[in-house]
Amino acid sequence: MQATFDAYSLKPFTRALACLSRYGEELCIYASSETLSLFCTNSSKSAYCRFKFNKEFFSKYRVGDPSKGVQDGVVGQLMAKSLLSILKHKTVESTLERCEISIVEGVSAEEAADETQDGLESKLVVRLHCKHSVIKTHKLLLLGSTTLMAPGIPDSSNETLLRIGPRAIRDMIEQFSLPKGAKSDPQLIWTFGETDVEVRSLESSIDTRSRAQLATELTISADEFDLYNLYEAPTTITFHLREFNATITFAEICGLGLDIRFTDSAEPLFIDVEGDNFETLFVISTSQPPGSAAQARLASTGPRKRLREDTPTDSSRFKKPMKVVQSTTDRMSIARDTAPASNRLSSSRQMPPPATPVTPSPGHQHSSHHTLHAPQISASVAPKLSQELPLFLPGSSQLSILDEVALRESGLGIEHMSAEEFNDMFEAHGEEVNIEEVPPNPNSTAQTDRIGGGLEEDAMFTPTQTGDTLSNDEPRAFYPLFED
Amino acid sequence: MRFRAGVENVTTFFRIMQSVEKLQKKCIIKFTEENMHVICNNDANEGGIQVWSQIKIDSIFNNYRIQSNSNNEITVNLTCEALMGALRSVSTSSGTSNSASGSSYETDEVIIKLAKKNDQAVLNFEITGTTRVGRKVRIGHDVKIEVMKPADVVKLSEPMCPEPDIHVLLPSLQKIRTIVERLRSMSDVLAIRASQSGCLQLSINTESVKVDTEWKNCTIPQMMKERASQDDNADDPPPDPEHLFSVLVSVKSFLKFLSSHVVSTTTIACICQNHCLIL
Numbered sequence: 009m010q011a012t013f014d015a016y017s018l019k020p021f022t023r024a025l026a027c028l029s030r031y032g033e034e035l036c037i038y039a040s041s042e043t044l045s046l047f048c049t050n051s052s053k054s055a056y057c058r059f060k061f062n063k064e065f066f067s068k069y070r071v072g073d074p075s076k077g078v079q080d081g082v083v084g085q086l087m088a089k090s091l092l093s094i095l096k097h098k099t100v101e102s103t104l105e106r107c108e109i110s111i112v113e114g115v116s117a118e119e120a121a122d123e124t125q126d127g128l129e130s131k132l133v134v135r136l137h138c139k140h141s142v143i144k145t146h147k148l149l150l151l152g153s154t155t156l157m158a159p160g161i162p163d164s165s166n167e168t169l170l171r172i173g174p175r176a177i178r179d180m181i182e183q184f185s186l187p188k189g190a191k192s193d194p195q196l197i198w199t200f201g202e203t204d205v206e207v208r209s210l211e212s213s214i215d216t217r218s219r220a221q222l223a224t225e226l227t228i229s230a231d232e233f234d235l236y237n238l239y240e241a242p243t244t245i246t247f248h249l250r251e252f253n254a255t256i257t258f259a260e261i262c263g264l265g266l267d268i269r270f271t272d273s274a275e276p277l278f279i280d281v282e283g284d285n286f287e288t289l290f291v292i293s294t295s296q297p298p299g300s301a302a303q304a305r306l307a308s309t310g311p312r313k314r315l316r317e318d319t320p321t322d323s324s325r326f327k328k329p330m331k332v333v334q335s336t337t338d339r340m341s342i343a344r345d346t347a348p349a350s351n352r353l354s355s356s357r358q359m360p361p362p363a364t365p366v367t368p369s370p371g372h373q374h375s376s377h378h379t380l381h382a383p384q385i386s387a388s389v390a391p392k393l394s395q396e397l398p399l400f401l402p403g404s405s406q407l408s409i410l411d412e413v414a415l416r417e418s419g420l421g422i423e424h425m426s427a428e429e430f431n432d433m434f435e436a437h438g439e440e441v442n443i444e445e446v447p448p449n450p451n452s453t454a455q456t457d458r459i460g461g462g463l464e465e466d467a468m469f470t471p472t473q474t475g476d477t478l479s480n481d482e483p484r485a486f487y488p489l490f491e492d
Numbered sequence: 493m494r495f496r497a498g499v500e501n502v503t504t505f506f507r508i509m510q511s512v513e514k515l516q517k518k519c520i521i522k523f524t525e526e527n528m529h530v531i532c533n534n535d536a537n538e539g540g541i542q543v544w545s546q547i548k549i550d551s552i553f554n555n556y557r558i559q560s561n562s563n564n565e566i567t568v569n570l571t572c573e574a575l576m577g578a579l580r581s582v583s584t585s586s587g588t589s590n591s592a593s594g595s596s597y598e599t600d601e602v603i604i605k606l607a608k609k610n611d612q613a614v615l616n617f618e619i620t621g622t623t624r625v626g627r628k629v630r631i632g633h634d635v636k637i638e639v640m641k642p643a644d645v646v647k648l649s650e651p652m653c654p655e656p657d658i659h660v661l662l663p664s665l666q667k668i669r670t671i672v673e674r675l676r677s678m679s680d681v682l683a684i685r686a687s688q689s690g691c692l693q694l695s696i697n698t699e700s701v702k703v704d705t706e707w708k709n710c711t712i713p714q715m716m717k718e719r720a721s722q723d724d725n726a727d728d729p730p731p732d733p734e735h736l737f738s739v740l741v742s743v744k745s746f747l748k749f750l751s752s753h754v755v756s757t758t759t760i761a762c763i764c765q766n767h768c769l770i771l
Contacts, residue, residue, distance in 0.1 A: 179597065179623065183631050185577025221574035223614075224581075225632040232627060 009039040010110040012068040018104055020283060022095045023261050024059040029088035030254035031057040031290075036085050037132070037150070039111065041071045048088060054293040055251040056159050065285035067106070084111060084130050084150030094134055094146045103138040110135075111150065159276070159291045168200065168243060170268040171235035174259035177266065180232075181256070184209050184224045186249065194249050195295075201242045203230050234265065245273050247294040255279055255290045270294065493560045493639070495523060495606040497553040499582070499617075502602060505552050506579040508545075511752030513572035515541060520640065520648065522567040523549075523558055531648060541745040544650050553604075566606065567645045569638040570615065578617045578633035597621035597629055613639050653770060656762035657737040660686040661711040662771075665759055668694070669750040671705050676743045678703065684746075685738040686763055688712060693736065696743075713760060737763045 013021065024046065028035055032048035032055075039045070044066070047058035063069040094100075095107070112131045130150035137143055186194040186209070199206040207226045230236045259266050259281050267280040279290040499505060508530060512519050515532055522529040532543040549556050560566050582599050599621045607616040614634040621629050662668060671694060675682060679696035686692045690712055695704040749771060762770040 176623070183581040183597075185573075185580055221571045221636045222577045223609075223634040223636075224577070225634075227630040227632075228623070229627045229629070232623065232625075 009044075009071045010068065010108065011039075011044060011066045011070075012106055012108045013066045014106045015101075015104045017065060017067075018095065018101070018107060020262060020286065021061075022092070023258055024286070024288070025088060025092045025095060027254050027258040028057055028059065029092050030257075031055055031251050033087060033089070034085050035088040035091065036083065037111070038083050039071050044069070050251060054248070056289075056291040057251070057255075058289045059286060060288065061286045084132065084152065086132060086148050086150050090148050091132070091134070094136075094148075100136060100138070103140075103142070104136055105139060106137050108135040108137070109133070159278075159289075166239050167269050167271050168239045169235060169237040170200075170233050171265055172233045172268070173265050174256050174263075176232050178256055178260060180207060180226060180228060181249070181253070183226050185222060195246055196249055197244060197246045199242055199244045200238055201230070202238070204228065205230055205232070235267075239271070243270075243272065245270055245277065245294045246296065247277055247292050251290070251292055255281070255292075258288075493566060493606065494557065495559075495566055495604075496555075496557045497549075497604050498555040499552060499602040499604055500554045501552045502579055502582045502599070506576065506582075508547070508752075509572055509576045509579065512543060513576060514751045515543060515748050517573070518569060518571050519543070520567060520569050522565060522645070522648075524563075524565045525558060528552065533648065541748060542651065562642045562645070565645070567640040567648075568613075568615070569640055570635055574635045575615070578615075578635050581631055581633070582617070582619050582621075597623055597631075607634070609634055613637050653768055654764050656770060657765045658686050658688065659713050659760055659762050660690070660692055661713055662692070662759040662761050663707050663710060665750055665752075669747070672743065672747055672750060675703060676747060680743055681740050682743045682746055683738050683740050684761070684763065684769060685736040686710070686761070687734055687736045689733040691736070692761075737765045739763050739766060739769045741769055 025035075028046060028048050032050040035046055035048045037044070037046055042063055044061045044063075045058060046061075047056065049056045110133045112133055130152065132148040132150050134146040134148070135143060136146075181196070184194075184196065184207075194209065197208045199208070205228050207228075209222075209224045230238075255266070262281075262283055264281050264283050267282075269278040269280070270276070273294055273296045275294065277292045277294050279292070281288045281290075512530055512532060516534055518534075520529075520531040520533070522531065526549060528547045528549055530543060530545045530547070532541075534542075558564050558566060581597075582602050599619060601618075601620050603618045605616050605618075607614050609616075613636075615637050617631075617633040617635070619631040619633070621631065623629050672682065675694070675696050678701050679698045681696065683695045683697070684693070685695070690708065690710045692707040692710045693704060694706075696702070759771055764770070
């Protein structure tokens with residue numbers, strides 16, 4: 009992969025890196041033929057940030073080597089701070105003429121036995137061409153990641169869409185005197201009503217926390233928002249500010265507006281910021297405001313330590329905060345996520361096909377999106393729907409028991425496919441995927457477990473990870489993308 | 493026990509709290525009918541610095557209404573940081589273009605009152621303002637406070653100090669602060685000396701270094717002496733104008749005090765020889 013950009017584009021690029029470094033430590037790069045994506049997830053997997061630069065952003069952009077037939081994008085991981093420190097250096101801004109970024113893969117592609125060649129010795133080479141014919145070359149080691157993170161696609165039917173300028177929202181947040189420090193991670197409770205928006209600091213329960221000395225409440229007219237499409241009033245969401253602030257800072261510096269989308273209090277918040285030839289997506293997890301249930305206490309501690317949970321939850325009434333991203337070893341999900349902007353936008357606004365009674369099927373791990381893939385759906389839709397089949401290749405240890413059963417039941421016969429065949433199935437459709445939204449099963453409530461098509465409230469919860477025993481039973485021709 | 497007031501001069505209030513916050517985390521505020529006293533008398537204060545201040549309520553509040561069983565006085569214990577947080581969202585940039593310290597909303601009105609939320613006494617700030625575009629915004633802050641019992645209030649009293657030997661008007665605190673900051677890294681103890689001739693000296697003296705800074709022509713205010721000793725004084729020989737009265741203070745504490753330069757217009761230093769410095 010080779011990309012070149014000039015000094016003018018350096019600024020948004022560096023700002024993007026600065027924002028990414030505030031979200032998480034490790035930055036993933038995915039280069040496809042149309043876009044270059046940089047994304048990262050924070051350590052507690054409660055926030056995700058993705059910057060997608062179209063190839064028009066760069067003065068020169070080339071991915072893969074047509075002669076060798078390498079079509080696929082390049083993936084790698086590196087520390088955000090390293091790249092940031094190179095590009096943010098004080099002399100760079102004034103003297104840079106153009107910057108070339110290229111990814112050099114260490115091991116040759118001919119070694120068929122070792123399919124994980126990308127991971128071994130990839131290097132990211134940053135070549136800065138400065139004034140006075142000075143060329144600075146930096147080489148950073150790119151690590152291959154074993155698991156890539158990608159958020160699920162939000163369900164747009166009951167979504168609230170807000171648009172606001174960064175300055176206005178910065179003003180709102182400034183009113184709150186929040187403790188500053190690496191350890192503190194303040195939360196704010198937002199209540200969106202018909203005409204007013206109310207923001208409260210989480211420590212409003214002054215009596216319970218001895219530490220909290222100040223409680224603040226802000227009420228502002230909804231007119232502050234440029235666009236205020238509330239699905240249902242009133243809606244209350246709570247989320248942490250650290251990543252949100254990074255997003256606002258980015259939007260403010262670039263002078264772009266924020267498009268905020270969310271559905272309800274347990275599902276993540278999506279923020280879109282669009283600029284010249286680049287698009288960004290931020291996903292921040294939300295939790296239920298405390299006080300709604302005694303179990304709500306768990307929610308507020310939840311966001312900080314949300315690891316993949318194996319144990320079933322037993323409270324169906326109480327919504328645990330959603331995981332923002334699901335780990336996936338499938339590049340297709342990344343590809344889909346990073347498909348050129350126009351496609352994604354148009355597809356997400358499409359009317360979903362009419363819902364038909366469906367059997368539970370392996371869906372996305374993002375269980376709020378109840379993808380009810382039914383083989384019974386009309387044939388014309390089926391090939392497209394099959395795109396949305398598992399984020400992960402069949403037979404991976406991430407399938408739960410129910411999912412496995414559903415997979416077999418679906419009759420698609422994919423469980424016996426090898427990785428190559430599976431990929432070929434997609435290959436024919438190329439990257440221009442029409443992603444259609446499937447409406448959720450109206451009977452289901454949001455479940456955090458990965459039960460595909462979560463049905464009645466009393467659905468049985470099984471461990472989300474079946475452990476290795478299941479996968480070991482069936483010999484699979486499944487090659488993980490990156491080996492440990 | 494009722495207390496309600498409109499805050500007219502938020503900037504001053506904020507600056508006072510800013511100065512106090514540098515000295516001590518928690519402070520005591522006593523509201524009386526005429527004055528607001530800010531008291532920091534924590535003995536554990538490093539260097540033994542205490543604050544006893546008296547502010548006329550007219551300079552900060554308007555529409556002041558107070559009512560209580562103990563002589564219409566209310567004494568509360570609160571965290572400076574919390575109070576500052578509440579005031580910060582009100583105080584406008586006030587001349588500086590640093591908007592980080594001020595709010596970006598034009599404030600119309602600030603009302604402070606004593607309230608109770610969930611069995612907890614709080615000082616409630618109601619702020620109504622307008623945003624940049626002209627829309628109304630309402631902000632509420634609740635500062636957790638602890639109302640002091642009358643028995644404890646009585647115990648609050650200024651420390652006993654002898655009659656100061658000399659009073660001198662300090663030059664601009666800003667300038668003194670610059671000097672003392674340099675001295676801080678060299679010594680822990682600072683000597684402050686003043687003489688009747690209007691000479692003020694700040695000096696440090698350690699094994700390795702000796703620094704003297706002198707200001708000449710400082711004003712010596714004529715203090716009204718109400719004591720009976722006035723008559724005796726008239727008979728005494730006039731004090732030697734060149735004699736320097738000195739006191740040794742901790743540099744750190746002095747610096748902490750100097751940080752309150754944001755509020756000061758004139759500062760009078762009263763030196764009690766080898767005992768204390770009252771500013």
